[in-house]
Every structure is written in C-alpha cells, then in structure tokens.
Amino acid sequence: MTDHDGAGAVRPLTLDWVGRQLNAGERIVRTEALHGGITAEMRRLTVAAPDGGIRHLVLRTFVEPSFVDHAEEMLNREAHALALLAGTGVTAPGPVAVDPAAAHCEYPSLLMTHLAGRTVLEDEGLEARVPVLARQLVEIHAVGPAERPREYQAWATADEIVPVPGADAAVWSAAIDVIRKPAPPYEGTFLHRDFHPGNVLFEVERAGPVGPVAPSASAGSVGSAGPLASAASASPAHPAGPSAQSAPAHPLAPVGPRVTGVVDWVQNSWGPADLDVAHCSTNLALLHGPAWGLRFAEAYEEAGGVLASAASERLYWRLLDALAFAGGVRWVARPWREAGRTELTTRAVEGRLNAYVTALMEALG
Numbered sequence: 001m002t003d004h005d006g007a008g009a010v011r012p013l014t015l016d017w018v019g020r021q022l023n024a025g026e027r028i029v030r031t032e033a034l035h036g037g038i039t040a041e042m043r044r045l046t047v048a049a050p051d052g053g054i055r056h057l058v059l060r061t062f063v064e065p066s067f068v069d070h071a072e073e074m075l076n077r078e079a080h081a082l083a084l085l086a087g088t089g090v091t092a093p094g095p096v097a098v099d100p101a102a103a104h105c106e107y108p109s110l111l112m113t114h115l116a117g118r119t120v121l122e123d124e125g126l127e128a129r130v131p132v133l134a135r136q137l138v139e140i141h142a143v144g145p146a147e148r149p150r151e152y153q154a155w156a157t158a159d160e161i162v163p164v165p166g167a168d169a170a171v172w173s174a175a176i177d178v179i180r181k182p183a184p185p186y187e188g189t190f191l192h193r194d195f196h197p198g199n200v201l202f203e204v205e206r207a208g209p210v211g212p213v214a215p216s217a218s219a220g221s222v223g224s225a226g227p228l229a230s231a232a233s234a235s236p237a238h239p240a241g242p243s244a245q246s247a248p249a250h251p252l253a254p255v256g257p258r259v260t261g262v263v264d265w266v267q268n269s270w271g272p273a274d275l276d277v278a279h280c281s282t283n284l285a286l287l288h289g290p291a292w293g294l295r296f297a298e299a300y301e302e303a304g305g306v307l308a309s310a311a312s313e314r315l316y317w318r319l320l321d322a323l324a325f326a327g328g329v330r331w332v333a334r335p336w337r338e339a340g341r342t343e344l345t346t347r348a349v350e351g352r353l354n355a356y357v358t359a360l361m362e363a364l365g
Contacts, residue, residue: 008033008043010059014105018045018059021097021111025050034058035338039067039266044114056114057096063107071108074266075100077149079110081265088143090136091115091261117201117260121339126288129257133200133280134299136259141273141305143190152191152271154183156324164326164350171358172323174365179320184313186272193267195276196283198335203258273300274307274317282322285356286332286349287341293322293356294363315364322357329353 008031010018018028030046041061048054062071075098082095093112099105120129158180163172192199277300285293297314301307308314325332333349 010043010045011106014059014061014107014109017097017099017104017109018057018111022047023049035335039064058093058112058114060110060112061105061107062109068102068108071102072100075108075110077268078266081149081268082112084145085143085265090140090143091259092265093261093263115201115261115263117203119198119200119339120202120257121197121287121336121341123288125257126292129197129202130284130292130296131299131303132257132259133197134296134303134305136200136262137192137195137276137280137300138303138305140192140195140262141189141276145190148188148270149190150269152193152269152275154320154324156320156327161323161326164329164354165347166351167354168358171361175319175323175357175361178316178365179323181316183320184308184310184316186274186308186313188270189273191269191271191273191276192262192265193269193271193276194264194279195262196280197287198283199264200262201260203260272308272317273305274314275321277305277307278318278321281318282325282353282356285322286325286352287336287344290352290356290359294359311364315360318360318364319357322353322360325353
C-alpha cells in the first residue's frame with residue numbers, strides 16, 4: 001500500500017479488516033485523513049482493482065475514550081440508517097462493513113462508500129443553497145422506516161446552559177425559561193438530527209477560488225459539527241465541521257446548486273421535524289448571520305415541510321437547539337476556520353449566537 005498522507009495511515013489491524021472487505025484482487029493504494037470532524041477520525045481510502053479501476057471508501061474510527069464507550073451503539077445506529085436509506089430517494093453513503101465493538105480493529109470502526117461532492121460553507125451563493133437544503137430536509141423527513149429509531153435526545157437542559165460572554169442576561173434568562181418547560185406535543189418523523197451545511201455535499205466543478213469549499217470530514221460526524229458533548233448524550237457537536245465524505249481541499253465552486261448526498265447519520269432518531277429545522281437554522285445563523293437562521297424555517301415550509309403551528313412551540317424547539325451551542329462554540333468554530341472561514345473566531349461566533357437567540361425571542365417570543 002502506498003500512503004500519501006501520513007496522518008491518514010490506517011492502523012495494522014484495521015487495515016487487515018478493511019482488506020477483507022475488498023473484492024478479489026483489489027488493494028488500497030492511498031489513504032488520506034479527512035479533516036473537520038470532532039468526534040471521530042475520518043479517512044478516505046483509494047482502492048485499485050486489477051483492471052486499473054479506482055474507487056473510494058470512507059473509514060470512520062472512534063478513538064476518544066468518551067466516544068469509544070458509546071461507539072457500538074452509535075456505529076450500529078448509523079449502519080442501520082445507511083442500509084435503510086439505500087431504498088429511498090435520499091442519497092447517503094452505503095454501509096460496507098462495521099466493527100462496532102472493535103472485535104477486529106484497534107478501535108470501533110465503520111467502512112462505507114464514498115460520495116462525490118463537497119460541503120460549501122461560503123457566504124456566496126447562500127441564497128440559492130438555502131432552498132435546496134430545505135428541500136433535502138423535507139425529503140429526509142418523508143422517509144418512513146419500518147422500525148422507528150430511538151427517540152430524539154436533547155443536547156442540553158435549562159440548568160446546564162451558561163450564556164455566552166457578552167450575552168444579554170435578561171434575554172437569555174427568558175430564553176432558558178422557555179426550554180425549562182415540558183416539551184410540546186409533536187407528531188414524530190424520521191430525523192437526521194445533525195443536518196447542517198457541513199453534512200450536505202454539493203456537486204462542484206473547477207472554477208477557481210471562490211471561498212471556502214470545505215474539504216473535510218464527517219462521514220460519520222463530521223461529527224460531525226455542534227457543541228461538543230460527552231458521548232453519553234448526543235451532541236450538537238460535530239455539528240459544524242465540513243463533511244468527512246468530502247474530498248481533500250480544492251478551489252472548486254458549486255454547480256447549480258445540486259445536492260449529491262447527505263452524510264453523518266450517527267444521531268438519526270425519531271422526533272419533531274422542528275428539531276432538525278432548528279439545528280440547521282442554528283448552524284446557518286452562526287455561519288452566515290442570524291437572518292439566515294430565521295430564513296431556513298421559511299424555506300422549509302415553502303418546500304412543503306410542516307412545522308409546529310404555535311409560535312410558542314416553534315420557539316421551544318429553536319431555543320432547545322440554539323442554547324445547546326453555548327458551551328461548545330469553540331468546538332464548532334474550529335473546523336469552520338480550518339475550512340477557510342478564518343473570520344469565524346470563537347468570539348465572533350458567540351456574538352452571532354447571542355444575536356440569534358435575541359432574534360428568536362423577538363420573532364417568536
């Protein structure tokens with residue numbers, strides 16, 4: 001095997017396990033680390049066939065102790081979701097093999113197919129991408145699994161929220177009181193639960209530098225991207241890094257835009273559509289400004305999606321997600337900066353989160 005990326009070197013036992021999943025005569029000729037994720041190591045593997053053909057696979061490996069402890073459940077959950085999605089109109093990686101308890105590998109691992117396309121985090125073209133993101137989420141919510149996944153998990157409670165520096169104390173106190181109340185009743189649907197621009201791949205073409213077309217990593221979470229929480233409870237973390245399925249960095253521009261796939265299905269669950277909308281809205285607000293967070297919910301309804309009818313219920317779900325980011329802004333902002341959004345410092349993103357929470361309270365409170 002030729003490894004062109006030292007950081008992408010695959011551990012010996014894992015390499016042997018991957019090799020057993022390949023077709024006869026195939027061999028791995030290149031491995032590359034995919035950056036941008038928070039919860040797992042992501043690698044793209046280039047596989048050569050005897051006839052000269054080339055294909056790519058993505059390897060997700062949990063190595064951090066806090067995530068290894070829960071890796072079996074998370075990897076089985078993702079592998080199940082990927083198998084489910086293969087029979088739907090939602091394009092996602094295909095599961096190849098999973099070693100959730102590290103019976104064969106050094107660490108729990110999931111091997112999956114690689115999707116073409118790249119995550120796009122730049123401001124340019126956002127107005128055209130938001131409706132496309134909304135339509136994609138409506139398609140996800142239309143999936144009807146024969147067996148419901150686990151019920152959604154909240155990523156923070158009212159008592160755990162600590163306002164970001166410079167936050168309006170009165171506004172945040174009122175916002176925290178909103179999520180202190182019992183969750184509103186809802187009609188459940190299949191949720192991605194970590195849907196945001198860092199986990200959606202777009203078709204791209206060579207067009208010269210246009211801004212940050214994210215290179216990296218969350219096939220399994222870019223991890224994913226969101227505030228980093230312990231693996232004991234799901235985290236909005238991995239919420240925001242570029243996707244692990246995306247290829248290495250390249251000066252490319254989106255075409256269309258057209259979605260080529262959605263990655264990072266570890267957190268898939270059952271719950272209100274409002275919660276997926278809220279998560280993408282928060283990410284858009286932090287990446288591009290509060291107005292875009294508010295705009296996404298409108299785009300979702302324009303695409304045919306159905307949200308809670310009462311403003312108070314919508315506010316609950318939006319704040320349940322947004323406030324959970326307060327303790328993990330630095331983890332969310334880091335992969336964005338690595339993808340080229342260098343202006344998104346922790347302080348800058350905290351400022352946007354404060355402005356977004358304020359905007360939600362004004363619009364829906």
